[in-house]
Amino acid sequence: MDYRVGLLGRIALVAALLFLLAYSIVGEWGVFMISLLLILVIFQVIFLLRYSESSFKKVRIFLDNIKQDKYSQLYPVKFDGTETDDLHIEFNAILAKLKEDQAEKEANYQYFRSVFKHLSIGLITFGEDGQIQILNVAAKRILNVDELSNISEIEGINKELHLAIQNLRTGGSELIKIAHPDGIMQLSVYVIELLMRGEKFKLVSLQNIQSELEEKEMEAWQNLVKILTHEIMNSIAPISSLAGTLKGELEYKLEHNEPLQPADMEDCMMGISTIEKRSEGLIGFVSDFRSLAHIPAPKFSSIGISKLFDQLEILLQNQLENHQITLRKELNPKELILFGDQNQIEQVLINLLQNAIQACEDAEEKLITLKAYIDEAGKIILEVCDTGKGIEEEALGKIFIPFFTTKKKGSGIGLSLSKQIMRRHKGNIQVRSHLGEGTSFKLIFNG
Numbered sequence: 328m329d330y331r332v333g334l335l336g337r338i339a340l341v342a343a344l345l346f347l348l349a350y351s352i353v354g355e356w357g358v359f360m361i362s363l364l365l366i367l368v369i370f371q372v373i374f375l376l377r378y379s380e381s382s383f384k385k386v387r388i389f390l391d392n393i394k395q396d397k398y399s400q401l402y403p404v405k406f407d408g409t410e411t412d413d414l415h416i417e418f419n420a421i422l423a424k425l426k427e428d429q430a431e432k433e434a435n436y437q438y439f440r441s442v443f444k445h446l447s448i449g450l451i452t453f454g455e456d457g458q459i460q461i462l463n464v465a466a467k468r469i470l471n472v473d474e475l476s477n478i479s480e481i482e483g484i485n486k487e488l489h490l491a492i493q494n495l496r497t498g499g500s501e502l503i504k505i506a507h508p509d510g511i512m513q514l515s516v517y518v519i520e521l522l523m524r525g526e527k528f529k530l531v532s533l534q535n536i537q538s539e540l541e542e543k544e545m546e547a548w549q550n551l552v553k554i555l556t557h558e559i560m561n562s563i564a565p566i567s568s569l570a571g572t573l574k575g576e577l578e579y580k581l582e583h584n585e586p587l588q589p590a591d592m593e594d595c596m597m598g599i600s601t602i603e604k605r606s607e608g609l610i611g612f613v614s615d616f617r618s619l620a621h622i623p624a625p626k627f628s629s630i631g632i633s634k635l636f637d638q639l640e641i642l643l644q645n646q647l648e649n650h651q652i653t654l655r656k657e658l659n660p661k662e663l664i665l666f667g668d669q670n671q672i673e674q675v676l677i678n679l680l681q682n683a684i685q686a687c688e689d690a691e692e693k694l695i696t697l698k699a700y701i702d703e704a705g706k707i708i709l710e711v712c713d714t715g716k717g718i719e720e721e722a723l724g725k726i727f728i729p730f731f732t733t734k735k736k737g738s739g740i741g742l743s744l745s746k747q748i749m750r751r752h753k754g755n756i757q758v759r760s761h762l763g764e765g766t767s768f769k770l771i772f773n774g
Contacts, residue, residue, distance in 0.1 A: 337375045344368045389418050393425065449533030451492075453478045454526060469514065469533050471507055491516050492531050498704050499773060501753075502536075513537040563609070566602050573598045625668030625751050632663040632699040632709070639676055639697070646684055652693040659700045665707055665772060667752050672709075672770075675745040675756075679711040679768045682742075686715025686766060709770040718760040726758065 348364040350356075392400055400422065404415050440461070443450060449466030453459045457478045467473065470484055482489040484505070491501045495518035503514045517532045573595055580591070636656045640647075647654055665672070680695065687693045690713075698710040718726065727746045742756075749756045753773050760766035 337371065341368065341371045341375055344371055389421075392422070396429065451475075451478070451531045451533070452528055453531075454528045460528065466533055469505075469507070469512065469535060488514070488516065492518065492529070496520060496705075511537070566606065566609075569598050569602055625671055625748070627666055627668060630665045630667055630669050630672060632665055633658055633661060635669070635673065635676075636697050636699070639673070639680060642677070643680055643684070647695075650684060650688055650693065652684060652687050652695055655694065655696045657696060657698045657700075663699050663701070663707065665709075667772065668748075671748045672752075675748050675770065676709070676711065678742065678745050682768075683711055683713035683715065683766070686713050686717075688715075690715050707772040709772075710767060712765060712767040714765045717762040717764055717766055718758070719762060723758065723760060727756075 344364060344367050348361065348368055351361050351364055401419055404419070443461060444463040445465075446463060447465055449469045450461065450463045451459060451466050452461045459475050459478060462475055470481070472484070475481070478492060479489070481492065485503065488503045488505060491503055495501060495516065497518065497520045500515060500517045503516055505512050505514060512535045515532075515534045515536050517534075519530045521528055521530060576591070577595070580586075636658070640654055640656070643654070646652075676697075680697075683695045687695060692714045694714045696710075696712040698708070698712065700708055700710075702708050727742050746756050749770060755771045757769045757771065758766065759769075
């Protein structure tokens with residue numbers, strides 16, 4: 328109310344002075360009076376403009392304070408019911424709310440920063456210029472440093488780790504060994520690329536999985552010993568028993584000077600032949616195991632997937648026709664290129680296709696689909712799907728274990744060999760199957 332009264336009063340005063348100025352000019356009051364009235368009019372117009380702009384100036388100062396995050400200023404309140412008083416009350420309420428929000432954001436920031444710093448997994452964030460924004464306690468402990476300012480400094484700690492951090496993209500991971508005063512560490516390095524307020528930065532996680540690997544390694548050795556013991560004992564027990572029987576019979580004949588009859592000779596030959604066959608089976612088993620343990624390092628080159636699929640179709644055409652199985656190929660894009668060892672990837676696909684052919688032998692619909700595409704994460708996927716009988720749920724978790732097989736005839740190393748080849752290509756193999764609904768194997772290449 329006070330602002331309106333003041334504004335109207337000043338307008339009325341200017342109007343009165345203008346009326347007097349006009350009257351003095353008409354009445355010829357003289358140059359002095361006319362000049363005096365003119366000066367008064369000018370001054371009153373200036374005062375009127377300043378008065379009218381006073382509220383806008385307060386708003387401008389208020390907005391400047393908000394822009395500069397200055398929320399501590401308080402505007403005086405007289406509680407006299409005037410518009411200026413109401414404006415000051417609103418200003419103070421807004422500033423109090425903004426100050427509260429700022430304090431809450433700061434508390435949240437400090438909370439998450441504290442959680443970030445004290446996680447057991449090492450975490451590092453850095454911008455495009457390499458400047459490190461956050462380096463938590465676990466990362467310092469893993470890297471054995473007190474502080475890092477730029478990500479390039481990691482090169483002095485471990486070149487392989489620095490290279491992995493620079494080259495990995497979102498979702499990419501790698502296993503790196505680094506020397507540490509506490510012993511060798513096996514680090515799982517995982518990278519996420521983020522964009523915040525138009526600025527790109529990377530979040531790197533470092534997790535020491537040495538103890539987990541050692542535990543899994545021990546478990547793998549125990550499983551391997553169980554498998555080897557089981558298979559070797561299955562072969563040696565009958566060999567030992569049969570050899571003991573033959574030895575006993577021959578010793579008896581020699582002790583009693585009894586000549587070997589044709590029937591006795593035939594029994595001995597049959598026993599020796601059985602021992603020979605079982606020994607050959609044991610040698611074959613050991614040979615399979617050796618091939619599983621000595622996979623050569625992949626020789627990487629560009630592989631045209633379309634051409635690879637055509638070669639596989641020609642190679643398996645006879646088997647497909649004999650079992651009346653349809654092979655369908657799906658590529659998206661058609662010119663898809665994969666970087667890997669062609670011989671090894673071809674071997675993996677042959678293993679999967681052979682399994683698919685066997686699965687479709689007794690199926691009503693005999694269809695195998697070979698797919699190649701790029702998924703949402705930018706990974707190249709090769710997929711072999713069949714309409715066969717499917718795999719039982721109990722067996723599904725064991726099919727990649729060496730020498731485990733659900734077939735009457737089979738060594739049980741095909742899928743475990745395929746999994747090792749995929750690991751050497753820094754990829755993975757996944758299976759999805761339901762009884763009566765077919766099976767799908769995915770070869771996932773991280774690129």
